[in-house]
Amino acid sequence: MTFYIIAAIIYLILTIFTSLKIAKSNVLSTQQKTINVVLNALIPILWLYLTYPIIFPKDKIMTKSEREKIIAQESGSKLGDDVGSSRDSIFL
CATH class of the missing domain: 1.10.287 (Helix Hairpins)
Known part of the structure; x- marks a missing residue:
């Protein structure tokens, strides 16, 4: 203020x-x-x-892992947080 x-x-x-x-x-x-x-x-x-x-952005900056987690949730993937990036999910 x-x-x-x-x-x-x-x-x-x-x-x-x-x-x-x-x-x-x-x-x-x-x-x-x-x-x-x-x-x-x-x-x-x-x-x-x-x-x-x-x-002065209202939203915080999103990290790569947060973005990948959101993408995985939206696509219905059941990968955990400790599993590699979304590029690695092709080989699972």
Whole structure:
């Protein structure tokens, strides 16, 4: 929970800082400033939404033996845990 609060605070500080820099710009028109401030706030949220499942997966990583055990159960095999891989089951 603390991680999320710290990340949100950092996001808000950076967004406010860059939005103020955009607002003070002499090169951009008012419409361009508005669009840039909105994009400045929304793009990090979009990237978080897109990358969150990759960075923080809900499922644990499955090992080869766990995967083979599930495949054996689905195919109806009666091989025990100590028996070799599914490739060896052809010869049994």
